[in-house]
Amino acid sequence: MSDEKILSVGVGDIQVAKAPIIITTYLGSCVAVCLYAPLHKVGGVIHFMLPKAGPTHEGLILKKEKYADTGIPELLRQLKNVFKLEKDAFVAKIFGGANVVKSVSRQFGQENVEAAGEIIKRLRMNILASHTGGEKGYKIMFDLNTGKVNCTVFGGPPIEY
Amino acid sequence: MIAQLSVDRASQVLSKLIRSGARITLERAYMTDISEATAKINAQENQAEVIGSMVDMMGDAPFKFLFYADAPSCLILTDLILQREVGLTKEFNIYVRSTIQEIGNIMASAVCNVFASDFEIAMKPTPPKVVHDFLGTVFQEFVMGTAAERDEVMIIESRFYIVRYDVKCTIYILPFPGSDKTINYICNTRLKGE
Numbered sequence: 614m615s616d617e618k619i620l621s622v623g624v625g626d627i628q629v630a631k632a633p634i635i636i637t638t639y640l641g642s643c644v645a646v647c648l649y650a651p652l653h654k655v656g657g658v659i660h661f662m663l664p665k666a667g668p669t670h671e672g673l674i675l676k677k678e679k680y681a682d683t684g685i686p687e688l689l690r691q692l693k694n695v696f697k698l699e700k701d702a703f704v705a706k707i708f709g710g711a712n713v714v715k716s717v718s719r720q721f722g723q724e725n726v727e728a729a730g731e732i733i734k735r736l737r738m739n740i741l742a743s744h745t746g747g748e749k750g751y752k753i754m755f756d757l758n759t760g761k762v763n764c765t766v767f768g769g770p771p772i773e774y
Numbered sequence: 775m776i777a778q779l780s781v782d783r784a785s786q787v788l789s790k791l792i793r794s795g796a797r798i799t800l801e802r803a804y805m806t807d808i809s810e811a812t813a814k815i816n817a818q819e820n821q822a823e824v825i826g827s828m829v830d831m832m833g834d835a836p837f838k839f840l841f842y843a844d845a846p847s848c849l850i851l852t853d854l855i856l857q858r859e860v861g862l863t864k865e866f867n868i869y870v871r872s873t874i875q876e877i878g879n880i881m882a883s884a885v886c887n888v889f890a891s892d893f894e895i896a897m898k899p900t901p902p903k904v905v906h907d908f909l910g911t912v913f914q915e916f917v918m919g920t921a922a923e924r925d926e927v928m929i930i931e932s933r934f935y936i937v938r939y940d941v942k943c944t945i946y947i948l949p950f951p952g953s954d955k956t957i958n959y960i961c962n963t964r965l966k967g968e
Contacts, residue, residue, distance in 0.1 A: 624809055662921060
Protein backbone atom coordinates (compact mmCIF):
# COMPACT_ATOMS: atom_id res chain seq x y z
CA MET A 614 0.00 0.00 0.00
CA SER A 615 2.88 2.37 0.77
CA ASP A 616 3.85 3.01 -2.89
CA GLU A 617 0.32 3.95 -3.88
CA LYS A 618 -0.80 7.53 -4.16
CA ILE A 619 -3.57 8.57 -1.78
CA LEU A 620 -6.47 10.76 -2.89
CA SER A 621 -8.65 12.38 -0.24
CA VAL A 622 -12.34 13.05 -0.88
CA GLY A 623 -14.06 15.93 0.89
CA VAL A 624 -17.73 16.46 1.69
CA GLY A 625 -19.85 16.79 -1.44
CA ASP A 626 -17.16 15.65 -3.79
CA ILE A 627 -16.22 12.84 -6.19
CA GLN A 628 -12.86 11.23 -7.00
CA VAL A 629 -12.40 8.76 -9.85
CA ALA A 630 -9.10 7.04 -10.63
CA LYS A 631 -7.30 3.95 -11.89
CA ALA A 632 -4.96 1.69 -9.87
CA PRO A 633 -2.50 2.10 -8.22
CA ILE A 634 -4.40 4.66 -6.14
CA ILE A 635 -6.02 4.61 -2.72
CA ILE A 636 -9.05 6.83 -2.24
CA THR A 637 -9.67 7.78 1.37
CA THR A 638 -12.25 9.71 3.35
CA TYR A 639 -13.72 10.16 6.83
CA LEU A 640 -17.47 9.93 7.33
CA GLY A 641 -19.98 10.92 9.96
CA SER A 642 -23.61 11.17 8.92
CA CYS A 643 -22.42 11.48 5.30
CA VAL A 644 -22.28 8.36 3.13
CA ALA A 645 -19.61 7.18 0.71
CA VAL A 646 -20.53 5.05 -2.29
CA CYS A 647 -17.56 3.26 -3.85
CA LEU A 648 -17.95 1.98 -7.42
CA TYR A 649 -15.35 -0.44 -8.78
CA ALA A 650 -14.71 -2.19 -12.08
CA PRO A 651 -12.65 -5.27 -11.07
CA LEU A 652 -11.55 -6.22 -14.57
CA HIS A 653 -10.16 -2.75 -15.28
CA LYS A 654 -9.07 -1.76 -11.77
CA VAL A 655 -10.79 1.58 -11.96
CA GLY A 656 -13.13 3.06 -9.43
CA GLY A 657 -14.50 6.13 -7.76
CA VAL A 658 -15.97 7.45 -4.54
CA ILE A 659 -18.73 9.95 -3.88
CA HIS A 660 -18.99 11.47 -0.40
CA PHE A 661 -22.49 12.94 -0.22
CA MET A 662 -24.17 14.67 2.69
CA LEU A 663 -27.92 14.72 2.02
CA PRO A 664 -30.38 12.31 0.38
CA LYS A 665 -32.14 14.65 -2.03
CA ALA A 666 -31.17 17.77 -3.97
CA GLY A 667 -33.25 20.91 -3.84
CA PRO A 668 -32.84 24.66 -3.67
CA THR A 669 -31.61 26.12 -0.38
CA HIS A 670 -33.57 28.62 1.71
CA GLU A 671 -31.89 31.31 -0.36
CA GLY A 672 -32.97 29.60 -3.61
CA LEU A 673 -29.44 28.48 -4.51
CA ILE A 674 -28.83 25.20 -6.33
CA LEU A 675 -25.69 23.62 -4.93
CA LYS A 676 -23.20 21.05 -6.24
CA LYS A 677 -24.86 17.83 -7.37
CA GLU A 678 -22.13 15.85 -5.58
CA LYS A 679 -23.64 16.85 -2.23
CA TYR A 680 -26.76 14.75 -2.75
CA ALA A 681 -27.42 11.05 -3.22
CA ASP A 682 -30.05 11.43 -5.95
CA THR A 683 -27.88 13.63 -8.19
CA GLY A 684 -24.40 12.61 -7.01
CA ILE A 685 -24.45 8.82 -7.43
CA PRO A 686 -25.55 9.01 -11.10
CA GLU A 687 -22.89 11.72 -11.57
CA LEU A 688 -20.20 9.38 -10.15
CA LEU A 689 -21.28 6.67 -12.58
CA ARG A 690 -21.36 9.16 -15.47
CA GLN A 691 -17.80 10.33 -14.71
CA LEU A 692 -16.51 6.74 -14.48
CA LYS A 693 -18.17 5.79 -17.77
CA ASN A 694 -16.90 8.90 -19.55
CA VAL A 695 -13.35 8.90 -18.22
CA PHE A 696 -12.66 5.18 -18.59
CA LYS A 697 -15.05 4.35 -21.47
CA LEU A 698 -16.75 1.56 -19.54
CA GLU A 699 -20.35 0.41 -19.32
CA LYS A 700 -22.42 0.49 -16.13
CA ASP A 701 -22.39 -3.31 -15.88
CA ALA A 702 -18.63 -3.26 -15.29
CA PHE A 703 -19.11 -1.73 -11.83
CA VAL A 704 -20.08 -3.04 -8.40
CA ALA A 705 -20.97 -0.86 -5.41
CA LYS A 706 -20.03 -0.70 -1.73
CA ILE A 707 -21.65 1.66 0.79
CA PHE A 708 -20.20 3.06 4.04
CA GLY A 709 -21.07 5.68 6.68
CA GLY A 710 -24.38 7.18 7.74
CA ALA A 711 -23.63 7.29 11.46
CA ASN A 712 -25.64 9.32 13.93
CA VAL A 713 -22.60 11.10 15.39
CA VAL A 714 -24.20 14.29 16.66
CA LYS A 715 -27.42 12.95 18.07
CA SER A 716 -30.42 14.76 16.67
CA VAL A 717 -33.99 14.14 17.70
CA SER A 718 -35.46 15.92 14.71
CA ARG A 719 -33.84 14.07 11.77
CA GLN A 720 -31.62 11.03 11.33
CA PHE A 721 -29.59 12.23 8.34
CA GLY A 722 -27.26 9.23 8.48
CA GLN A 723 -30.06 6.71 8.15
CA GLU A 724 -31.81 8.76 5.45
CA ASN A 725 -28.55 8.94 3.48
CA VAL A 726 -28.01 5.17 3.69
CA GLU A 727 -31.57 4.46 2.55
CA ALA A 728 -31.27 6.93 -0.32
CA ALA A 729 -27.98 5.37 -1.49
CA GLY A 730 -29.52 1.88 -1.47
CA GLU A 731 -32.57 3.02 -3.44
CA ILE A 732 -30.57 4.88 -6.08
CA ILE A 733 -28.12 2.03 -6.63
CA LYS A 734 -31.09 -0.34 -6.93
CA ARG A 735 -32.72 2.03 -9.42
CA LEU A 736 -29.49 2.06 -11.44
CA ARG A 737 -29.66 -1.77 -11.42
CA MET A 738 -26.26 -2.19 -9.86
CA ASN A 739 -25.11 -4.74 -7.30
CA ILE A 740 -24.21 -3.76 -3.74
CA LEU A 741 -21.33 -6.07 -2.93
CA ALA A 742 -20.72 -4.92 0.66
CA SER A 743 -21.78 -2.27 3.13
CA HIS A 744 -21.10 -1.10 6.67
CA THR A 745 -23.44 1.67 7.78
CA GLY A 746 -25.13 3.24 10.81
CA GLY A 747 -23.99 3.37 14.42
CA GLU A 748 -22.93 6.41 16.42
CA LYS A 749 -19.23 6.68 15.55
CA GLY A 750 -17.36 8.00 12.53
CA TYR A 751 -15.84 5.92 9.74
CA LYS A 752 -12.47 5.99 8.02
CA ILE A 753 -12.39 4.23 4.66
CA MET A 754 -9.46 3.44 2.39
CA PHE A 755 -10.48 2.16 -1.05
CA ASP A 756 -7.60 0.36 -2.78
CA LEU A 757 -8.12 0.42 -6.54
CA ASN A 758 -5.56 -2.31 -7.00
CA THR A 759 -7.71 -4.88 -5.20
CA GLY A 760 -11.12 -3.25 -4.99
CA LYS A 761 -11.05 -3.84 -1.22
CA VAL A 762 -12.24 -1.16 1.17
CA ASN A 763 -10.48 -0.98 4.51
CA CYS A 764 -13.10 0.39 6.91
CA THR A 765 -12.41 1.51 10.48
CA VAL A 766 -15.23 2.57 12.76
CA PHE A 767 -13.84 4.94 15.41
CA GLY A 768 -12.57 2.95 18.37
CA GLY A 769 -12.71 -0.38 16.53
CA PRO A 770 -10.35 -2.49 14.43
CA PRO A 771 -10.06 -2.03 10.65
CA ILE A 772 -12.21 -4.47 8.66
CA GLU A 773 -11.76 -5.26 4.97
CA TYR A 774 -14.80 -5.31 2.66
CA MET B 775 -11.24 42.74 13.43
CA ILE B 776 -14.31 40.86 14.72
CA ALA B 777 -12.37 37.60 14.38
CA GLN B 778 -9.35 39.03 16.17
CA LEU B 779 -11.40 40.39 19.07
CA SER B 780 -13.28 37.10 19.41
CA VAL B 781 -10.13 35.00 19.37
CA ASP B 782 -8.31 37.32 21.80
CA ARG B 783 -11.21 37.09 24.23
CA ALA B 784 -11.41 33.31 23.86
CA SER B 785 -7.65 33.06 24.52
CA GLN B 786 -7.93 35.17 27.67
CA VAL B 787 -10.78 33.04 28.94
CA LEU B 788 -8.90 29.79 28.25
CA SER B 789 -5.78 31.09 30.05
CA LYS B 790 -7.88 32.07 33.06
CA LEU B 791 -9.69 28.72 33.10
CA ILE B 792 -6.54 26.62 33.18
CA ARG B 793 -4.42 29.17 35.10
CA SER B 794 -1.70 29.03 32.47
CA GLY B 795 -0.89 31.16 29.44
CA ALA B 796 -2.50 30.09 26.17
CA ARG B 797 -0.58 31.55 23.22
CA ILE B 798 -2.38 32.13 19.91
CA THR B 799 -0.24 30.39 17.25
CA LEU B 800 -2.57 30.83 14.30
CA GLU B 801 -5.39 33.20 13.65
CA ARG B 802 -7.04 33.55 10.27
CA ALA B 803 -10.37 34.15 8.62
CA TYR B 804 -10.87 32.88 5.09
CA MET B 805 -13.40 31.87 2.46
CA THR B 806 -13.18 28.25 1.41
CA ASP B 807 -14.97 25.63 -0.63
CA ILE B 808 -16.51 23.06 1.73
CA SER B 809 -15.26 20.09 -0.30
CA GLU B 810 -11.69 21.43 -0.38
CA ALA B 811 -11.68 22.31 3.33
CA THR B 812 -12.90 18.87 4.39
CA ALA B 813 -10.59 17.07 1.94
CA LYS B 814 -7.62 18.93 3.47
CA ILE B 815 -8.68 17.93 6.97
CA ASN B 816 -9.19 14.32 5.80
CA ALA B 817 -5.71 14.31 4.25
CA GLN B 818 -4.00 15.29 7.52
CA GLU B 819 -1.86 12.43 8.66
CA ASN B 820 -2.52 12.81 12.34
CA GLN B 821 -6.12 11.64 12.50
CA ALA B 822 -5.91 10.21 16.01
CA GLU B 823 -8.93 10.69 18.22
CA VAL B 824 -10.04 14.19 19.06
CA ILE B 825 -12.64 15.45 21.49
CA GLY B 826 -14.61 18.49 20.46
CA SER B 827 -17.36 20.67 21.77
CA MET B 828 -19.82 22.26 19.31
CA VAL B 829 -22.02 25.18 20.19
CA ASP B 830 -24.63 26.89 18.01
CA MET B 831 -24.73 30.61 18.72
CA MET B 832 -28.18 31.85 17.82
CA GLY B 833 -29.29 35.43 17.38
CA ASP B 834 -28.73 38.33 15.01
CA ALA B 835 -25.53 36.90 13.52
CA PRO B 836 -25.76 33.14 14.09
CA PHE B 837 -22.51 31.16 14.23
CA LYS B 838 -21.38 27.62 14.85
CA PHE B 839 -18.46 27.25 17.25
CA LEU B 840 -16.12 24.28 17.63
CA PHE B 841 -13.40 23.76 20.21
CA TYR B 842 -11.30 20.61 19.90
CA ALA B 843 -8.03 19.06 20.99
CA ASP B 844 -6.44 15.64 20.58
CA ALA B 845 -7.19 13.08 23.28
CA PRO B 846 -3.90 13.39 25.27
CA SER B 847 -4.32 17.18 25.38
CA CYS B 848 -7.91 16.78 26.62
CA LEU B 849 -6.71 14.58 29.49
CA ILE B 850 -4.24 17.31 30.54
CA LEU B 851 -6.92 20.01 30.23
CA THR B 852 -9.17 17.92 32.50
CA ASP B 853 -6.50 17.73 35.20
CA LEU B 854 -5.86 21.47 34.90
CA ILE B 855 -9.54 22.36 35.21
CA LEU B 856 -10.02 19.97 38.13
CA GLN B 857 -6.91 21.52 39.72
CA ARG B 858 -5.13 18.27 40.28
CA GLU B 859 -1.78 16.83 39.28
CA VAL B 860 -1.32 16.60 35.51
CA GLY B 861 -1.21 12.95 34.47
CA LEU B 862 -3.89 11.66 36.83
CA THR B 863 -6.54 11.40 34.10
CA LYS B 864 -5.58 8.40 31.97
CA GLU B 865 -8.54 7.85 29.66
CA PHE B 866 -11.64 9.43 28.18
CA ASN B 867 -14.34 9.46 30.84
CA ILE B 868 -17.21 11.56 32.09
CA TYR B 869 -14.84 14.11 33.63
CA VAL B 870 -13.05 14.63 30.32
CA ARG B 871 -16.37 14.89 28.54
CA SER B 872 -17.66 17.47 31.04
CA THR B 873 -14.41 19.43 30.90
CA ILE B 874 -14.40 19.75 27.12
CA GLN B 875 -18.10 20.58 27.16
CA GLU B 876 -17.45 23.32 29.72
CA ILE B 877 -14.44 24.76 27.87
CA GLY B 878 -16.49 24.88 24.65
CA ASN B 879 -19.37 26.52 26.50
CA ILE B 880 -17.20 29.16 28.19
CA MET B 881 -15.14 29.99 25.08
CA ALA B 882 -18.26 30.21 22.89
CA SER B 883 -19.85 32.50 25.48
CA ALA B 884 -16.73 34.68 25.42
CA VAL B 885 -17.11 35.05 21.66
CA CYS B 886 -20.82 35.80 22.15
CA ASN B 887 -19.91 38.51 24.64
CA VAL B 888 -17.69 40.22 22.06
CA PHE B 889 -20.67 40.42 19.75
CA ALA B 890 -23.05 41.50 22.48
CA SER B 891 -20.91 44.07 24.27
CA ASP B 892 -18.64 45.40 21.52
CA PHE B 893 -21.08 45.34 18.62
CA GLU B 894 -24.47 45.32 20.36
CA ILE B 895 -25.65 42.17 18.60
CA ALA B 896 -27.93 39.86 20.57
CA MET B 897 -26.48 36.33 20.71
CA LYS B 898 -27.26 33.29 22.80
CA PRO B 899 -25.34 29.99 22.90
CA THR B 900 -27.18 26.65 22.79
CA PRO B 901 -26.05 23.75 25.02
CA PRO B 902 -22.73 22.32 23.75
CA LYS B 903 -22.57 18.91 22.06
CA VAL B 904 -19.46 16.86 22.79
CA VAL B 905 -18.09 14.64 20.01
CA HIS B 906 -15.32 12.07 20.52
CA ASP B 907 -14.24 10.79 17.12
CA PHE B 908 -11.81 11.11 14.19
CA LEU B 909 -10.84 14.72 13.40
CA GLY B 910 -12.27 14.32 9.88
CA THR B 911 -15.63 13.19 11.26
CA VAL B 912 -15.82 15.95 13.89
CA PHE B 913 -14.99 18.68 11.35
CA GLN B 914 -17.48 17.26 8.87
CA GLU B 915 -20.31 17.28 11.40
CA PHE B 916 -19.32 20.84 12.29
CA VAL B 917 -19.70 22.14 8.73
CA MET B 918 -22.79 20.06 7.84
CA GLY B 919 -25.47 22.65 8.62
CA THR B 920 -23.78 25.40 6.64
CA ALA B 921 -22.64 23.10 3.82
CA ALA B 922 -26.30 22.21 3.22
CA GLU B 923 -26.92 25.87 2.37
CA ARG B 924 -23.68 27.01 0.74
CA ASP B 925 -20.80 25.62 -1.34
CA GLU B 926 -18.37 28.27 -0.12
CA VAL B 927 -18.19 29.41 3.49
CA MET B 928 -16.23 31.78 5.70
CA ILE B 929 -14.25 30.12 8.47
CA ILE B 930 -12.47 31.78 11.38
CA GLU B 931 -9.73 29.44 12.57
CA SER B 932 -7.49 29.87 15.58
CA ARG B 933 -4.99 27.61 17.28
CA PHE B 934 -3.79 27.90 20.86
CA TYR B 935 -0.66 26.51 22.45
CA ILE B 936 -0.31 26.06 26.18
CA VAL B 937 3.47 26.08 26.38
CA ARG B 938 3.87 24.80 29.91
CA TYR B 939 2.00 21.57 29.18
CA ASP B 940 2.61 21.26 25.42
CA VAL B 941 -1.13 21.30 24.75
CA LYS B 942 -2.46 22.34 21.35
CA CYS B 943 -6.09 23.11 20.75
CA THR B 944 -8.12 24.69 17.99
CA ILE B 945 -11.28 26.71 17.62
CA TYR B 946 -13.35 27.23 14.48
CA ILE B 947 -16.12 29.76 14.06
CA LEU B 948 -18.46 29.25 11.12
CA PRO B 949 -21.06 31.91 10.37
CA PHE B 950 -24.45 30.50 9.38
CA PRO B 951 -26.01 31.69 6.12
CA GLY B 952 -27.62 35.05 6.82
CA SER B 953 -24.91 36.22 9.23
CA ASP B 954 -23.06 37.98 6.44
CA LYS B 955 -25.71 40.70 6.25
CA THR B 956 -25.23 41.54 9.92
CA ILE B 957 -21.44 41.34 9.66
CA ASN B 958 -21.46 43.59 6.59
CA TYR B 959 -23.62 46.03 8.52
CA ILE B 960 -21.11 46.06 11.38
CA CYS B 961 -18.20 46.55 9.01
CA ASN B 962 -19.95 49.36 7.15
CA THR B 963 -21.25 51.25 10.15
CA ARG B 964 -19.89 50.44 13.61
CA LEU B 965 -16.27 49.77 12.65
CA LYS B 966 -16.16 52.95 10.58
CA GLY B 967 -17.43 54.86 13.60
CA GLU B 968 -20.72 55.99 12.07
